[in-house]
Amino acid sequence: xxxSEKVMDHYENPRNVGTLDKDAANVGTGMVGAPACGxxxxxxxxxxxxxxxxxxxxxxYGCGSAIASSSLVTEWMKGKxxxxxKKIKNLDIAEELALPxxxxxxxxxxxxxxxxxxxxxxxxxxx
Amino acid sequence: MxxxxxxxxxxxxxxxxxxxxxxxxxxxxxxxxxNFGNPASRSHAFGWxxxxxxxxxxxxxxxxxxxxxxxxxxxxxxxxxNNLAIKGVAHFYKKNGKHIIxxxxxxxxxxxxxxxxxxxxxxxxxxxxxxxxLIDLKKLxxxxxxxxxxxxxxxxxxxxxxxxxxxxIGEMCRERKIIFHVDAAQSAGKxxxxxxxxxxxxxxxxxxKIYGPKGIGALYVRRKPRIRLEAQMHxxxxxxxxxxxxxxxxxxxxxGEAFRIAKQEMHAENDRIMKLRNRLWNGFKDxxxxxxxxxxxxxxAGNLNVSFNFVEGESLIMALKDxxxxxxxxxxxxxxxxxxxxxxxxxxxxxxxxxxxxxxxRYTKEEEIDYTINLVxxxxxxxxxxxPLWDMFKEGVDLNSVEWAAH
Numbered sequence: 001x002x003x004s005e006k007v008m009d010h011y012e013n014p015r016n017v018g019t020l021d022k023d024a025a026n027v028g029t030g031m032v033g034a035p036a037c038g039x040x041x042x043x044x045x046x047x048x049x050x051x052x053x054x055x056x057x058x059x060x061y062g063c064g065s066a067i068a069s070s071s072l073v074t075e076w077m078k079g080k081x082x083x084x085x086k087k088i089k090n091l092d093i094a095e096e097l098a099l100p101x102x103x104x105x106x107x108x109x110x111x112x113x114x115x116x117x118x119x120x121x122x123x124x125x126x127x
Numbered sequence: 128m129x130x131x132x133x134x135x136x137x138x139x140x141x142x143x144x145x146x147x148x149x150x151x152x153x154x155x156x157x158x159x160x161x162n163f164g165n166p167a168s169r170s171h172a173f174g175w176x177x178x179x180x181x182x183x184x185x186x187x188x189x190x191x192x193x194x195x196x197x198x199x200x201x202x203x204x205x206x207x208x209n210n211l212a213i214k215g216v217a218h219f220y221k222k223n224g225k226h227i228i229x230x231x232x233x234x235x236x237x238x239x240x241x242x243x244x245x246x247x248x249x250x251x252x253x254x255x256x257x258x259x260x261l262i263d264l265k266k267l268x269x270x271x272x273x274x275x276x277x278x279x280x281x282x283x284x285x286x287x288x289x290x291x292x293x294x295x296i297g298e299m300c301r302e303r304k305i306i307f308h309v310d311a312a313q314s315a316g317k318x319x320x321x322x323x324x325x326x327x328x329x330x331x332x333x334x335x336k337i338y339g340p341k342g343i344g345a346l347y348v349r350r351k352p353r354i355r356l357e358a359q360m361h362x363x364x365x366x367x368x369x370x371x372x373x374x375x376x377x378x379x380x381x382x383g384e385a386f387r388i389a390k391q392e393m394h395a396e397n398d399r400i401m402k403l404r405n406r407l408w409n410g411f412k413d414x415x416x417x418x419x420x421x422x423x424x425x426x427x428a429g430n431l432n433v434s435f436n437f438v439e440g441e442s443l444i445m446a447l448k449d450x451x452x453x454x455x456x457x458x459x460x461x462x463x464x465x466x467x468x469x470x471x472x473x474x475x476x477x478x479x480x481x482x483x484x485x486x487x488x489r490y491t492k493e494e495e496i497d498y499t500i501n502l503v504x505x506x507x508x509x510x511x512x513x514x515p516l517w518d519m520f521k522e523g524v525d526l527n528s529v530e531w532a533a534h
Contacts, residue, residue, distance in 0.1 A: 003445070011445060017513055034531030035516060036476035038439055038465065042515035059515040063441040067513060 003064055004098035010068035015075050018057035020044040028121025032112040039066045039106065043113035045077060045085075047121055053077050053085055058113075065103040069093050069110035082118050133449045135495045139336075139429055139488030140285055140313060141453060145381065146338035146489070152384040153340060156180060156377035166374045167365065177376045184383020188332065188345055191386045192311075192320040195350060200366045201379055204344035205312035206236040208331030209279075211346055211370060212308045213240045215356030216277050216329070217249055220306070224274030230254040230262055231471035233281050237310055241279070250274075258473050259422035260289035268299060277306045282314035282330075286468040286484060287421030288430025290318055297326030306354060312336055312344075316389030317397065317427050322347065328354045334378070338489060339385030343378035346370075396489065401428040403487050403496050408433075410500030414507065416520070420469055420482055429487040434469075434478040435503075437517040438510045443483060446506035450499055453484045477516070477526065 003011070022029045026047050033040040039062030046055040056074040060067045072093060077085045093099075093107035136144075145153075156162040156177070166181045168174025182196065189196040202208045217227065229241055231253045241251045252270045257263055262280060271278075278300050283290050293309055300307035308329040311320065316337035322330070330347040334340055348354050348369065362371030408431055411417050416436035435443065440454035465479030474482075485499075511517040519526060 011442070014513060019518065031515065032532060035480070035526060036531065038441075038476075038480045040515055040531075042518075059513055059518060061437065061514040061516045062439050064445045066439075067442060 006072075006097050007064055007068040007099070010071040010097070011064045014058075014067060014071045016055075016057045016071065016078075017059060018044075019059065020046055020055065020057055025124055026121075028117040028119070028124070030113045030116025030118070030120055032116055033062070033066075033109050035061065038062060039109060041066065041070045041109055041113045043070060043073065043110075043117045045117045045121060047082065051081050053080050053082070062109075063103070063106065065097065065099055065106040066109060068097050069099075069106045070113065072096060073110045073114060077114065082121070085114055086118055088114055131494060131498055135450045135499065136490070137450055137452045137485045137487065137499070139491075140288075140484065140486035142335045142341065143338045143488055144490070145335075145340055146385060146388060148388060149339055149381045149384045153377045153381040156380050162376060162380075164376070166376055167363065177374075180376055181374055181379050184379045184386075187383040187387040187390070191315060191390045192322050192330070192332075192347065193324075194322040194347055198322075198347050198350050200346045200348055200369050201374055202344045202346055202370055203342055204335070205234075205310060205331045205333035206344075207370075208333075208344050208346040209234070209236040209308075209310055210240050211356065211359050212329040212331060212348075213237065213277065213279055214244065214359055215369070216306050216308065216354070217244050217247075218357035219355050220276045221249075224272075224276045225249045226252070226272050226275040227277045227279065228252045228254065228267065228270050228275060229279045230256055230281075232256050232260065232284055232286075232468045233279065234285055234310055234312070237279055237281070256471060259425075260284060260287050260420075260468075260472055261422055261425060262291055262296070264292065264295055264299065267296065271299070271303055271305065275303070275305050277308060279308040279310070281310040281312075282320075283311075283318060283427045284421065284468065285313050286466060287432045287472075288313070288427040288486075289421045290314070290425045290427060292425075293327060294325050300328075301326040313427065316386065316393050317429065322349075328352075334382035334385055337385050337389050340378050340381040343375060343382045345382070397428045400487050400491070403491055403493060404428055404431050404485075406493065407431055407485060407487070407496050407500065410496070411503065414504065418474075418478060420472065420474065420478075431485040431487070432482060433485070434474070434482040435507045436478060436481055437514045437520055438481050438507055440480055440482055442510055443481075443503075443506055446510065447483075447502060449502060454482065 020027045028045045031042045041060045043058045045053050048054050056077040058070040060070045090107040090111040164173030164177040166177040185196040185199045306328045310331045312333040328349045333344045418434040420432040469479035
C-alpha cells in the first residue's frame with residue numbers, strides 16, 4: 001500500500017510521543033482500540049486552569065496511518081480549548097493525511113481518542 | 128554494506144525469480160525460429176518437436192518426486208491443481224461418501240474449494256493443528272469415518288514452513304481406502320518427495336515457487352492404485368481428459384527445467400539456506416518478547432516466521448522498506464484480520480498481528496541477513512517506544528486483564 005507523504009512524515013518523525021502522569025488532576029487520558037484489532041491509541045492531554053490544552057502526547061500500537069493520525073491530532077490539540085478540540089473530526093484527519101478508504105478507521109479511532117481524553121479530564125474535574 | 132542492493136528480497140514463499148537457465152530454455156519455445164508448435168498437432172514436425180519438449184519436461188517433474196511421467200497432469204498452477212484434485216475426487220467418488228478432512232492451516236485454494244463443496248452438500252472436517260503447527264495423527268484418525276472419501280493436508284505450510292508427516296498420513300489413509308491429496312506447492316524442491324514410497328494419491332505442484340515461471344503447475348495423479356477424477360475443465364481432452372486446454376510449451380519447459388535444476392541442486396542449496404535462516408534467527412532470538420511461529424525442527428530451511436510482541440506488523444513493514452517481507456497482519460479494513468494460520472495455532476491476536484515472515488532463497492546473501500538483523504532491531508525498538516502496549520507490559524500490566532473496546 002502506498003502511503004501519502006504526510007503519513008510517512010508523521011510515521012518517520014512522530015510528534016509528541018510520550019506519557020503524562022495519568023493520576024494528575026490536570027491530565028486526561030484516552031485509550032481506545034484493542035490489540036486484537038491491531039490498533040491501540042493512548043492520547044493524553046494536560047489542561048490549564050482556564051481550560052486550554054497545554055500539552056498533548058500519544059503512544060500508538062498500530063499501522064502507519066494509525067500512528068500518523070494520533071501524531072497529527074496531538075499537534076492540532078495543543079493550544080485549543082476542550083470545546084475546540086472536540087470539534088476535530090475524523091474526516092478532517094483523513095483529509096489532511098490523504099488516508100485511503102480502508103484506513104479511514106484510523107482517523108475514527110483518533111477522534112474517539114480525543115473524546116475519551118477530554119471526558120476523562122472532565123470526569124476528574126467533576127469528581 | 129557497499130555492494131548491498133536494496134530492497135532485499137525475503138519473500139521467496141510468495142514467489143521466486145525465474146532462474147536464468149529456466150528463462151533461457153523458455154525463450155527457445157516462443158518465436159518462429161523456436162519451438163512454438165502446438166504439442167497436440169500430430170501432423171507435422173512443429174507439433175512433434177513441441178510434444179517432445181513437453182514430454183521431456185514431464186519427465187523432469189516426475190523425476191524430482193520419483194513418479195511415472197504418465198502420472199503428471201499439467202495445470203495453470205497449484206491453485207488449479209488443488210481445485211482439480213479436491214473437486215475432481217469429490218465429484219467422482221460421491222457415491223462412496225461425502226466426507227472430506229482437511230486442516231485449518233491449509234492454503235485458501237484448498238479451504239475455499241472445500242467451502243464450495245460444503246455448499247454442494249459435502250461434509251468437511253477442518254482439523255485444528257497443534258500449537259507448533261503440526262497435525263496430531265491421533266486427531267486425524269479420530270476424524271476419519273466410513274464415509275470419508277478424501278483427506279487433503281499440505282506438505283509444507285506457506286506461512287510458517289512446518290513440514291507435515293505426509294508418509295504417516297499416507298499409511299493411515301491407504302489402510303482405510305481414503306484418497307489422500309497433498310498440496311506440495313511449498314515443498315517440491317525443498318523437501319525430499321518419493322512417491323514410490325509415500326502413499327500419496329494426488330499431489331499439487333507449482334513452478335514459480337522453485338524458480339520456474341508463474342502460470343504453470345502440475346497435479347500428480349497416481350496410477351497404481353488408479354485414482355480417477357472428474358474433469359473441471361472441458362474441451363479437447365488434453366492430459367488424458369483430466370485437463371483440457373492447449374499446452375503452454377514455454378511454460379511447461381520452464382517448469383521442467385526448474386524441477387531438473389532442483390533435483391540436482393536442492394540438497395546443497397538447502398544446506399546453504401538453512402545456515403542463513405539460522406543466522407537470521409540467532410540475530411533475533413535474544414531480543415525481548417520475540418516468538419518463533421511454528422515448529423523449529425520440522426520446518427523447511429528457508430522459512431522464518433517471527434512475532435515481535437507489542438509491535439504491529441504493518442507499521443513494522445513500513446519501517447522495513449529496504450527489505451521485502453510479508454506480515455501476518457492484514458490491516459486493510461475496519462475488521463482487521465490477523466493471519467488465520469497463526470490464529471489456528473492458538474496464537475493471540477496481538478502476536479498474530481505482530482508477525483513477519485522471512486523466506487530465504489537461491490539469491491539470498493549472508494551480508495543481506497546481517498543488514499536485516501540490524502534493521503529489524505532498530506525498527507522494533509523504535510516502534511516499541513511508540514507502543515502503549517509495550518509501556519503496559521513494562522509496567523507489569525496483564526494485557527488480557529484489560530477490558531478493550533473492540534471496534
